[in-house]
Amino acid sequence: MDLITQFPLGDDLAVTLLVLGLLAVAALVAGAVVPTRLRRDEDSAEVDPTLGRRLGAPLLSSASILLWVGLPLAVVVYLAPGGTDDRILRSAMLLVGLALGPLAAWRGLAIQLAALGVDPERRGAMVPRLGALTVAGALALAALPVVIAVWFLQTTAGPALVALAAGAAISALVVRASAAPVEAGAAAAAVLVGTDEHELDVDDEENLGGPHLRSARMVRRGGALGADLVAVATAGAALGVLLGVPVLAAEGFVVTLLALGTALLAAGVAAVVPHAGREGHERGALQLGGLIPSVLGAAGAVAAAALWIPSQYKDLRFEDVGLENFTDPAITGGTDTPREQLEPQIEELGGDLSQFISQTDDSQYASAFLDMLALYGITPNVVVAVALGLGALAALAAVLLLGGTGHRLGGSVLRAARTSRTGGALGLTAGLGSTALTAAGALALVVLIAAVLSVLAAGVPSLALTLAVHAGLGALIVVAGHAGPLLASTLLDRAGAESGSRRAAGGIATGPLGALLLAAVLIGLGALGPVVSALQLAPRAATVWEDRALHLATPASLTLLGGVALGVVTVLLMTSSLLDGARRLGANAVVETRAAMLEGRDGADLPELPEMVRRAALTPVVVAVLAPVVAGFGLGPAALPGLVVGVVLTAAGLGLWTLGSASTLAGASAVIGSGRYGGPGSWGHSGALGGAVLTGILRSVIGSVALPLALTASLLSALAVSAVVGMSTDGTSSYLRWGIAVVAIIIALTCWVITATAPEVDLEDEHEELSRPLFSRSAEEAPEESLDAMDWEVDEEDRHEVTVTARPTRRKRKGKG
Numbered sequence: 001m002d003l004i005t006q007f008p009l010g011d012d013l014a015v016t017l018l019v020l021g022l023l024a025v026a027a028l029v030a031g032a033v034v035p036t037r038l039r040r041d042e043d044s045a046e047v048d049p050t051l052g053r054r055l056g057a058p059l060l061s062s063a064s065i066l067l068w069v070g071l072p073l074a075v076v077v078y079l080a081p082g083g084t085d086d087r088i089l090r091s092a093m094l095l096v097g098l099a100l101g102p103l104a105a106w107r108g109l110a111i112q113l114a115a116l117g118v119d120p121e122r123r124g125a126m127v128p129r130l131g132a133l134t135v136a137g138a139l140a141l142a143a144l145p146v147v148i149a150v151w152f153l154q155t156t157a158g159p160a161l162v163a164l165a166a167g168a169a170i171s172a173l174v175v176r177a178s179a180a181p182v183e184a185g186a187a188a189a190a191v192l193v194g195t196d197e198h199e200l201d202v203d204d205e206e207n208l209g210g211p212h213l214r215s216a217r218m219v220r221r222g223g224a225l226g227a228d229l230v231a232v233a234t235a236g237a238a239l240g241v242l243l244g245v246p247v248l249a250a251e252g253f254v255v256t257l258l259a260l261g262t263a264l265l266a267a268g269v270a271a272v273v274p275h276a277g278r279e280g281h282e283r284g285a286l287q288l289g290g291l292i293p294s295v296l297g298a299a300g301a302v303a304a305a306a307l308w309i310p311s312q313y314k315d316l317r318f319e320d321v322g323l324e325n326f327t328d329p330a331i332t333g334g335t336d337t338p339r340e341q342l343e344p345q346i347e348e349l350g351g352d353l354s355q356f357i358s359q360t361d362d363s364q365y366a367s368a369f370l371d372m373l374a375l376y377g378i379t380p381n382v383v384v385a386v387a388l389g390l391g392a393l394a395a396l397a398a399v400l401l402l403g404g405t406g407h408r409l410g411g412s413v414l415r416a417a418r419t420s421r422t423g424g425a426l427g428l429t430a431g432l433g434s435t436a437l438t439a440a441g442a443l444a445l446v447v448l449i450a451a452v453l454s455v456l457a458a459g460v461p462s463l464a465l466t467l468a469v470h471a472g473l474g475a476l477i478v479v480a481g482h483a484g485p486l487l488a489s490t491l492l493d494r495a496g497a498e499s500g501s502r503r504a505a506g507g508i509a510t511g512p513l514g515a516l517l518l519a520a521v522l523i524g525l526g527a528l529g530p531v532v533s534a535l536q537l538a539p540r541a542a543t544v545w546e547d548r549a550l551h552l553a554t555p556a557s558l559t560l561l562g563g564v565a566l567g568v569v570t571v572l573l574m575t576s577s578l579l580d581g582a583r584r585l586g587a588n589a590v591v592e593t594r595a596a597m598l599e600g601r602d603g604a605d606l607p608e609l610p611e612m613v614r615r616a617a618l619t620p621v622v623v624a625v626l627a628p629v630v631a632g633f634g635l636g637p638a639a640l641p642g643l644v645v646g647v648v649l650t651a652a653g654l655g656l657w658t659l660g661s662a663s664t665l666a667g668a669s670a671v672i673g674s675g676r677y678g679g680p681g682s683w684g685h686s687g688a689l690g691g692a693v694l695t696g697i698l699r700s701v702i703g704s705v706a707l708p709l710a711l712t713a714s715l716l717s718a719l720a721v722s723a724v725v726g727m728s729t730d731g732t733s734s735y736l737r738w739g740i741a742v743v744a745i746i747i748a749l750t751c752w753v754i755t756a757t758a759p760e761v762d763l764e765d766e767h768e769e770l771s772r773p774l775f776s777r778s779a780e781e782a783p784e785e786s787l788d789a790m791d792w793e794v795d796e797e798d799r800h801e802v803t804v805t806a807r808p809t810r811r812k813r814k815g816k817g
Helices: 011-037 051-079 084-116 120-197 210-248 251-272 282-308 339-350 353-359 364-375 380-406 411-422 424-456 461-481 483-492 499-505 510-526 528-537 544-551 558-599 609-635 639-673 683-729 734-756 810-814
Strands: none
Touching: 011 084, 011 120, 011 251, 051 084, 051 120, 051 210, 051 609, 084 120, 084 210, 084 483, 120 210, 120 251, 120 282, 120 461, 120 483, 120 558, 120 609, 120 683, 210 251, 210 461, 210 483, 210 510, 210 528, 210 683, 251 282, 251 380, 251 461, 251 483, 282 380, 282 461, 282 483, 282 499, 339 364, 364 461, 380 411, 380 424, 380 461, 380 510, 380 639, 411 424, 411 639, 411 683, 424 461, 424 510, 424 639, 424 683, 461 483, 461 510, 461 528, 483 499, 483 510, 510 528, 510 639, 510 683, 528 544, 528 639, 528 683, 544 683, 558 609, 558 639, 558 683, 558 734, 609 639, 609 683, 609 734, 639 683, 683 734
8 A cells, every 4th residue: 555655646646547557458458358259250252361461561661661760760869968867768768659559550450350250240239349449459558658657757757758659659650651552552453443444342352452452441440540549649648747737736647647547438438338220320329329438438537627626726736746836936036935935925916917917028037927827816627627528529529520521321422422423523522622611610629629728728828738738638538439430430331231331330430530630639739838838948049040040939930930831841741742652552553453354363462562652651751750850950949839830730621621521532432333323333433433532542641641740740849849949059050950950851852762763653655656555445456557558438339238236335334324
């Protein structure tokens, strides 16, 4: 019992840490045991000898890129200013975080493999269980190192957790960047060649691109999702502790650990809530199965925070975290003073706060004094509970908004399917138009939350950003409660499933994925806290322009605006690079699949896949990692908050848009394929299939990558700000700082050249003479005679009438839509 009673942060936090650690271990054990007990049907068409190689290719590529990027980054983090112990700890935690992503991906794939062995009649019952194993296992991987770090480091755990979260975000980014071109190539092979050109269903054994598409979906739905969950959970824990402890004392630990524990419990509750409904109401049952655990978890977290945290600010446990004295010169005049001596005066002064506001300016000391007065006027348990509730409500709204984009009987899907009869471009326009409005509505939730949290925080920036992180953790609880819908597509939207279940599962995971992205946005914006604090506390620079580039973080600062622009450019550069890689791999997959089908082979091998994936994913990862270096050393330290805002908001907007549009166009192609609006083989079906592939690629390279990209830019900026500020104020030559930025740009350009010079399939026609198009749709051979050799004049006496039975060509059949 001494282990609990003598814990410096309090016995309640000791018990909380132990319980959370036990929950994490139990989730990891269950995730390791249950999949092995599910017997896989080795005779299933979905299980073939090449499945392991297909699943391992993107993971092996991710591992190699992590070695190329992660090890040098760990060395750079070690060289950053600080004590030897701090530098070793930061580097070690970064390496642990880098290992979490591949480990979570491997666990997620194990669940996906286990799902292959579930009998069709048991799939509905296994949806919540396997979904809970996937989500709870990923959250457990994040919670366990957090528990260990807080237990041993206590009040100094914040910076170490930021390094851990940065490593987890980078590893998730690598996993997503490696999976994006693979899914693009698989979709091109299975849909464009197999379904569009040969009118084969994706699940048909004769569709040689089908196995590649199924394995790519397994990586996206299991492996990459697990890495994303780990990145969001570790980032929420890191920033919750780093920002929460200075303003909420020991209760800053309480909220973070409470949210992580509740998320684990919500995933556990999801495992026992039925997700199967009667015929015709399957989708409603899936939605209700995710709603019940989410509401219970969110309500439990809000109630626990309201009852656990004191109702008066002065009753927070400051002494447990070493904040029993006021040390800010703006409050004490330079002399450390116990809180109990000044708190009566603070409460008295807070009664007439408006007078002090009118008599103070915007200087640093005046702002710190007003912030202190405002903090003592808040009700901590209320503002924290409301922040958690706001995040949960915003996540539920995102689930509702984005969940409808993939509903195959919903307005967006039917509108896109119906419009596809007029041409693929117009059907694509219909899908993009409706989902753009949905993405705008989801992003507007972030704006609304920011406004409400600013009021709740009484205008104190540090508390407002802390509450934003708490709102992100509240959204994470809702995502954990939707563990079943997240895995529903894996079990129900596949061959052998009933039509009602398959239709219900289509696009059902889009809503929870959008909520997860929303949680990452709120948590990523919280990284502005340590960045802005470091800029405010920095000493004055040597020259006026350097001082402005260091301290002037206002809308009038060109340095800040340059950081925002660089954030937008970073997202666009990553998108461009990944799209080019997807183009190369997709073209190679199409040509190889066409050749394999024409030659009658049993499968379409892609032997160059690992090398192409490595080249395609290297540049985006390097650009994301080096962007804070270019911003901080090239533009100035004040560009870092602009970079965070630019990357987070741009990635969020594009990510939400592409997630919804991919779900809508996939649903439209499925609706037409079922027989409506022209049916399979019609021109409308062909256009919808092309739109589904295009938006699916955009989802892979933007929508899926947006979450780890936002967290990577935010956390690396928070991790690098101390080094950037230190070199700007310790007399380091400005030419050396610019040289670091130039070296970073050269490294990024070198990686860009490596990616751009990757080999690709030759699709050119011969220039000397007109050649027959490669893999032409026409089955007839072109005449070998030239036009000059044809005799167009026919004698009347040689003319004969011949009756010929016309056989409709494929192009004629497509005209029926």
